[in-house]
Amino acid sequence: MASPVERTLNIDQLTHIVSRFAEVQGDHCSVLPQLSFHSRMSPTDSTHCIYNLGVGMILQGQKQVVIGDQVYHCHAGQSMLTTIDLPVTSHIVHASTQKPFLAVLLLLDLQMVNQVVADMPVVDSPTADLPQHSFSVESVDTPLIDAFLRLVKVLDEPMMLTHLAPLIQKEIIVRVLNGPHGAYLRQLVKSGSTNQKIHQVVNWLKHNYVQPIRMDDLAEKAFMSPSTFRQHFRAVTGMSPLQYQKQLRLQEARHLMFNQNVDAGRAAGLVGYESASQFSREYSRLFGESPQRDVQRMRQSL
Template sequence: MPSASNHSSVNDTHRLASAVGLVLRNDGDMDTAISGLSLHRRHKLTMPLHCIYGLGIGLTLQGRKQVVVGGEVMTYSPGQSMVTSVDLPVISNVIEASASLPFLGMMLTFDTTTVVQIAERLQLSQRIKDGAFRPLTVKDLDAGVLDALERLVALLNEPELISTIAPLIKEEIIIRLLHGAHGPQMLHVISAGSPSQHIAKSVAWLKLNFCQALRMDDLAATAHMSPSTFRQHFRAVTGMSPLQYQKQLRLQTARHLMLSENVDASSAGGLVGYESSSQFSREYSRLFGEPPQRDIKRMRFQ
C-alpha cells in the first residue's frame, strides 16, 4: 500500500499533468523555451528506445515508463521522481498509455557546473561510500520539488519572465534535490576526489570526443587510475565498459543524423568515427536490431 505522502504526490501530479497536457496536445517530444526542460506525450505503448539521460530529473505525470540501466530494469510512475547523476546510456519505453489517458512526462536537465557551485555554496559534501553509488535513482516525489516544477511549467505562459525567473526556480529545484533523497547520489559524483567524480569527468570528455580513437591508458591516467581500476569504476558508474559507452554514443548519434537530418548510412558512420561501413552496419544492427536503412524506415513509419 502506498504511503500517505506518496498518495498525496500522485494526486498533486494530476495538476502538473493537466498543465503539460495543455502545452503539448499531440504525441511527441517538445524542447521548451526554458533551457533543459522538455515535455513528452505518447498515446500508446512504445518500443524500447536507446537514448542518453543527462544530469537531471524526470517525472512521469500520467501513465508509466520503464528504464533499463545496464542489466537493471526500473519503472517509475506518477508520484515518483527519477534523477540521473551522470550522463548515462539507457533503454527506455512507455509501458502504460492510452488514447484517453496518454503518457505524459517531463525532464529537466542541469548544468554540472551549476550543481557543483550550489553544493559548494551550501557546504554539502560526499555522504556515501563509492560502492553504494547508483547513477540513476527513483524515489518518492518531494512535494517541494513538485511545487517548483509546477511554477516552472506555468512560466511557459509568461515568456517575458523566463530569462529572469526560470534560473531561480531551477536553482531551487537543485537545492531541494541535494537536500532530499536523491542528494547523496548527486553529491557523490560532484565531490572532489571521489572515483565517481573522476569517471563523471571521463564520461563528459567521451560525450564531446566520441569520434576520436579511444586511448584507454590516456583516459585512465587523466582519471588518476590504472587502466584496470578505471574500467572497473567506469562500469560501476555507467553499467558498461568505456568502449561500449563510446559505441553507444557513436551509434545513437548516427541514428539521429539519419533520422532527423536525412544523412545516408555510409556518411553517418564516417561522421561518428567509423572507418569501415561494414563494421558500422554490423554494430548498428547489434544495438538496434536491424541494419541502418531498415531501422530508419521502421522508425519513420511507426
C-alpha cells in the same frame, strides 16, 4: 510535513497544466530552454537516446529504462535523476488516449549545482566516497512536486519568467540534494570523487568518440589504474568504456542517416568505423535491424 492528500492534489494540478502544454503526442520544448514536456498516447517500441544531467518526473503512465544490464521500471509519482550523459534504451509501457503517458523534464545546470553545493553544509555519510550509479529512480516528495508546479506555472507569466525561473530552478536543485537523490548528485560535484573523475572521462569520450581509445589513456585521465578505472566506469555508467563509445558512435550514425540522408557506408566512417561489415553487425545488434531497414522503418512511421 505535507499529507498524502496534498501530494496527490499537487500531482493532479501539475498533470493538468502539463497536459495543456503537451496536448499532442511528442516531446515539447517550453519557452524555458531547460524545461520540456513529454506525452505518448500508446505504448511504444524501444527508443535509443542520450539522457543528460537532469531530473524528470512521471505524472501518468509507466516507462522502462535500460542502461547496460540494469532495467528500471519508472511509474507515475516517481522522479528520475541522471547525473552523467548516458546512452539508454527506453519504451513506454502504459499509455492510452484517455490517460496518456505524461512527464516533465528539467535539465540541470552543472555550474548552478556546484554553486548550490558550495553554499550548503557538508554532508558526511558512510557511502560518501563510493562510486554512485548515474541514474536513480525515487518516489517524488511533495516539496519537489510543488517546486515543479510553481516552475511550470510561471511559464504563463512572461514578465516574471526571467526573474523567478532561476530561483525556482535553484530551489529544485536544493530539494534534490536534500532528498533521496542527494547522494547521487553530490558525488557528481564532489572534488576528487570517483563520479566526478568518470564524468570528466565521459565528457572527453563525447567529444572524441571517433578516435580509437586505449584503456590506459582513459585510466590516466581519471588518475586511476586501468583495472580500477574499468570497475568504476561500469559502476557509474552501467557499461564498459568501449560499450559507451560504441553506443555514442551508433547513435550518431543513426542520426546522420535519418536526419542528413547519409548512406550507411559513409556514416560508418564518419563515426570512426574502419569496417562497414563490423558497423552493420553492431548496428543490427543494438537497434534490431540493419542500418538501411532501420532508417526505412523510422521514415515510414512518421
